[in-house]
Amino acid sequence: MSVGTLGSGQLADAPPSRWRALLRRHATMPLVLAAALLATYLWVGSLALDDIERRSLNAGHLFRVTGQHASISVMTALLVVVIAVSAGVLLTRPALRWLAPFVTALANIGQATPAIGLLVLLSIWLGIGAGTALIGLVAYAVLPVLRNTIVGINQVDRHLIEAGRGIGMSPLAVLLRVELPLAVPVILAGVRTALVLAVGVATLAIFIDAGGLGGLIVTGIKLQREPVLITGAVLTAALALTLDWLGGVIADLLRPPGLD
Amino acid sequence: MTADVMIELQQVSKLYRGQKTPAVEDVSMTIRRGEIVVLVGPSGCGKTTTMKMINRLIEPTSGRIMVDGSDVTSLNPTELRRRIGYVIQQVGLFPHMSVATNVGLVPKMLGWDRKRIDARVDELLHLVGLEPGQYRHRLPRQLSGGQQQRVGVVRALAADPPVMLMDEPFGATDPLTRDRLQNEFLRLQEKLQKTIVFVTHDFDEAIKMGSRIAVLGDRSSIRQFDTPERLLSNPADKTVAQFIGAGASLKQLNLRRVDAVDWDEAELVRLDDSPTSALRRLDETGEWAVLSVDNERRPVHWITARDLDPHQDNLRGIGGPATVVEPRATLHDALDAMLSSSSGAAVVVDDGGRYRGTLTIDRLMRAIGEMRETERHRDRPVAEAPETADEPGADAVPVQRRGARSPADRQTP
Numbered sequence: 001m002s003v004g005t006l007g008s009g010q011l012a013d014a015p016p017s018r019w020r021a022l023l024r025r026h027a028t029m030p031l032v033l034a035a036a037l038l039a040t041y042l043w044v045g046s047l048a049l050d051d052i053e054r055r056s057l058n059a060g061h062l063f064r065v066t067g068q069h070a071s072i073s074v075m076t077a078l079l080v081v082v083i084a085v086s087a088g089v090l091l092t093r094p095a096l097r098w099l100a101p102f103v104t105a106l107a108n109i110g111q112a113t114p115a116i117g118l119l120v121l122l123s124i125w126l127g128i129g130a131g132t133a134l135i136g137l138v139a140y141a142v143l144p145v146l147r148n149t150i151v152g153i154n155q156v157d158r159h160l161i162e163a164g165r166g167i168g169m170s171p172l173a174v175l176l177r178v179e180l181p182l183a184v185p186v187i188l189a190g191v192r193t194a195l196v197l198a199v200g201v202a203t204l205a206i207f208i209d210a211g212g213l214g215g216l217i218v219t220g221i222k223l224q225r226e227p228v229l230i231t232g233a234v235l236t237a238a239l240a241l242t243l244d245w246l247g248g249v250i251a252d253l254l255r256p257p258g259l260d
Numbered sequence: 261m262t263a264d265v266m267i268e269l270q271q272v273s274k275l276y277r278g279q280k281t282p283a284v285e286d287v288s289m290t291i292r293r294g295e296i297v298v299l300v301g302p303s304g305c306g307k308t309t310t311m312k313m314i315n316r317l318i319e320p321t322s323g324r325i326m327v328d329g330s331d332v333t334s335l336n337p338t339e340l341r342r343r344i345g346y347v348i349q350q351v352g353l354f355p356h357m358s359v360a361t362n363v364g365l366v367p368k369m370l371g372w373d374r375k376r377i378d379a380r381v382d383e384l385l386h387l388v389g390l391e392p393g394q395y396r397h398r399l400p401r402q403l404s405g406g407q408q409q410r411v412g413v414v415r416a417l418a419a420d421p422p423v424m425l426m427d428e429p430f431g432a433t434d435p436l437t438r439d440r441l442q443n444e445f446l447r448l449q450e451k452l453q454k455t456i457v458f459v460t461h462d463f464d465e466a467i468k469m470g471s472r473i474a475v476l477g478d479r480s481s482i483r484q485f486d487t488p489e490r491l492l493s494n495p496a497d498k499t500v501a502q503f504i505g506a507g508a509s510l511k512q513l514n515l516r517r518v519d520a521v522d523w524d525e526a527e528l529v530r531l532d533d534s535p536t537s538a539l540r541r542l543d544e545t546g547e548w549a550v551l552s553v554d555n556e557r558r559p560v561h562w563i564t565a566r567d568l569d570p571h572q573d574n575l576r577g578i579g580g581p582a583t584v585v586e587p588r589a590t591l592h593d594a595l596d597a598m599l600s601s602s603s604g605a606a607v608v609v610d611d612g613g614r615y616r617g618t619l620t621i622d623r624l625m626r627a628i629g630e631m632r633e634t635e636r637h638r639d640r641p642v643a644e645a646p647e648t649a650d651e652p653g654a655d656a657v658p659v660q661r662r663g664a665r666s667p668a669d670r671q672t673p
Contacts, residue, residue: 163352166317166425167366167415168342181356256356258399 022252029245033238040234044227056219056228066235069202069212072130073243076137076198081191084142088149088187089175100150107143115140115201123208133202133210140201141194148190152183181256188254192247199240203232213239265326266423266455267291267314272323274309282321283309285479293422296449296456300466301476302503307459310480311425314457315344327423342366345416345424345454349431351408353400359385359411360396366419384414388444406437413445417452426458430465442468443588447611463504467492467514468590475500488515510592512631518594519587521627523608523617526551531560531575535568538575549603552579557614559584562603584609585619591627594619 044057055061091100110118119136126132156179164174180187206214213236220229268291274284284306291297299307312318314325316337325332332340353362363384364377372380382392388410400408409430416424429445430438442465449456460466466473467488474485477499484496492512495501504511527550529538541550542565549562552575561567561579568578580602585594587608597606598621605620 157350159348159350159352160354162317163346163348163350164354166315166341166346166348166352168338168340168344168369169365170338173369178354258355258357258401 022249025252026245026249029241033241033245036234037238040231044231047227049227050225052219052223053225053227056216056225057231062231062235065211065213065215066239068210069199069214069236070239070243072133072137072202072205072210072212073195073198073239075134076141076202077191077195077243079134079138080141080145080194080198083138084145084190084194085149085187088146088153089180091146091150092153092179104143104147104150107146110139111141111143113140116204116207119204119208128208128210130205130210132208133205136208137198137201137205141198144193144197145187145190148193149183149187152186152190153179155186156182182259184254184256185251185259188247188251192244192251195243195247196240199236199243203236264292265290266293266328267457268324268326269310269314270324270326272310272313272320272325274306274313274318275321282479284313284320285481286323287480287482289474289482289485291455291457293455294453295471296458296469298458298460298466298470298473299476300460300463300470300473300503301480303461305476305478306480307461307476308427310476311427311457311459314423315341315346315425317341342370342419343421343423345421347412347416347424347426347429349428351400351412351432353408353411353415355400358397358399359390359403362400362411363415363418365415370419380418384417385411387448388414404437405433406441409433409437409441410444413441413448417448417454422455424454424456426456428460429458431460431462438465439589439593443586443593445469446588464511464514467511475503513592513595513628514590516591516627516631517587518585518589518591518606518608518619521591521619521623523619524605524623526605526607526615526618528553528557528615529563529575530555533575535570535572535575535578538563539565539568539570549579551582551607551615551618553615556612558612559607559609559615562601562605582607584613586611587616591624595624598624 047053049057087103090096091103115136118140119133122132122136122139126135160178160182161174164178165171169177202212203214203217205212206218213232216228216232216235220226220232267289269287269289272284272287273282275282287310289297299310301307309318313320314327314332316332319333327340327344353359357365360378360381363381367377367380381396385392385395390407390410395403395407400411403411409432413429416426430441433441446469458466458469460469470488472485472487473491475483475491475496477483484491484500486494486496489512491500492504492515495504527541527545527547529541529550529552531552531554533552538550538552542548549564552560552563554560559582561575562582563575563579567580572578581600582603583597583601584607585597587610589597594606598604598619601607605618607618608616610616
């Protein structure tokens with residue numbers, strides 16, 4: 001009986017405490033990021049900028065390259081989720097399970113190849129531009145999501161799957177109502193890793209003329225303009241952390257109830 | 261005859277790929293409508309495989325399985341399973357779904373409308389004593405192990421399937437909870453009359469639950485398929501006898517239920533009565549203890565003259581513990597209760613915990629004596645005239661275990 005009342009008490013408290021926990025867990029990062037960006041802004045503002053620096057460090061240019069960078073990273077992540085999650089689902093079906101090690105090995109090669117080499121090779125083959133950069137990034141970031149999807153689905157209690165089949169759920173229903181929901185936390189952890197990877201590697205996209213924050217960094221290094229280099233680096237880091245933070249919030253919101 | 265048969269295995273075998281010896285070899289078995297058939301055997305003997313072939317979680321390599329007159333291999337496995345309840349030891353409740361969603365899964369797949377599903381879920385939760393208002397929105401992890409298993413059982417019952425498969429359903433619970441779940445399930449079965457295939461490795465559970473028990477050996481070979489009474493008194497061979505284990509006669513206590521023996525009446529006193537009046541009752545009746553009951557007639561304590569203190573106003577908190585049994589509990593349970601009671605008697609209570617009578621050790625001894633008498637009676641003709649076998653004896657078995665037994669059971673096979 002005491003167990004019962006305890007349980008109902010937890011249940012009644014669940015919605016508010018869930019939001020409170022969410023806030024507590026995720027409130028720090030935006031503050032840190034805002035402080036870092038503000039500090040960079042104040043520092044750059046206090047400097048006397050020359051012509052070259054002014055061409056890179058103005059609001060219009062910064063918004064454009066950040067936007068490019070964010071969109072190429074997010075598109076990468078979306079493509080990776082679609083490709084890797086469906087591949088992961090297929091590779092955990094009984095009929096295709098034997099293929100999983102081979103495909104994982106292939107994805108491993110994609111990630112082990114130096115990213116810059118991968119991008120350059122692809123650009124020789126497919127020409128330069130954002131499309132090629134996207135393909136390279138996807139090849140690079142597919143592994144963590146694929147691996148986590150396979151692990152996430154395989155770690156679902158076998159007995160639950162058997163119970164689902166035993167009570168007459170179709171294989172598709174078992175996948176959609178049992179396996180995937182219970183694998184969501186693990187899959188989303190992979191997606192977050194992929195996002196951060198994509199943001200970092202997307203700085204290399206400038207080498208095949210796909211734009212992004214990499215331009216600032218390259219300019220800063222080549223022309224020895226530290227403010228440009230540092231602004232590019234800070235914005236890249238801030239973007240990576242923001243997307244990771246967003247991923248964390250989404251993961252918490254999508255986490256199925258009833259799991260610890 | 262055929263109308264009476266619910267499940268039929270015809271020379272069923274299962275050979276797993278890459279293995280030389282089959283897991284199940286040439287098993288034939290007929291299961292009648294409304295009976296609980298227990299498959300019992302050592303682990304790895306293929307009993308679970310045999311059961312899972314009935315709902316095609318495992319496909320038989322050869323042989324035929326008929327359920328309710330149709331060959332299971334001719335049916336869509338998913339639809340077949342919706343008509344067969346399935347309960348497993350690990351419960352298998354989906355942790356991310358509420359109790360109500362879990363229970364309503366099969367009706368939903370069968371296309372019932374929301375209202376009908378809700379009503380059915382409430383009805384079922386009620387049936388196993390989980391107040392719907394309190395429990396329907398809970399998540400499985402907010403329930404105790406016993407409650408989870410109750411929900412697991414009603415989920416299997418949700419669409420009212422005629423057949424249920426149960427794979428060690430109570431195996432993961434502590435002995436006390438297991439006992440309660442078993443009693444509860446037998447009570448349900450009295451009403452529901454399902455055809456049940458029940459797998460366990462626990463012979464005591466098999467005796468308690470089964471209308472008939474199939475003792476399985478290697479590769480699921482049937483060593484003996486018989487009623488619990490005959491299995492205990494007449495094991496087919498040494499292996500079966502070994503499996504039954506020592507204390508077969510003590511185990512027979514599991515065969516008789518509390519409601520099959522006579523009860524005594526205790527002297528009841530109310531909690532608000534004065535100690536003096538209780539003392540007077542003790543004197544008048546010559547009993548050595550009276551039983552205190554609350555306003556709902558639920559037993560509280562056994563009170564002896566020594567417990568009474570004339571200075572107290574009422575009888576609250578006085579006396580030694582009174583242990584209770586349900587009428588459906590076995591005599592084995594009752595003996596257990598007696599041994600832990602301060603008075604040496606178990607109080608028989610109804611579903612609401614209200615007093616119905618008491619069972620004393622004397623009554624128990626007499627019941628045991630009767631059981632041994634009938635056994636001796638039955639065994640004698642076997643020894644003297646094998647051709648008439650135990651025909652009269654079997655009919656004369658006085659053991660009325662439960663109402664669920666189909667009349668066909670009492671015919672000698």
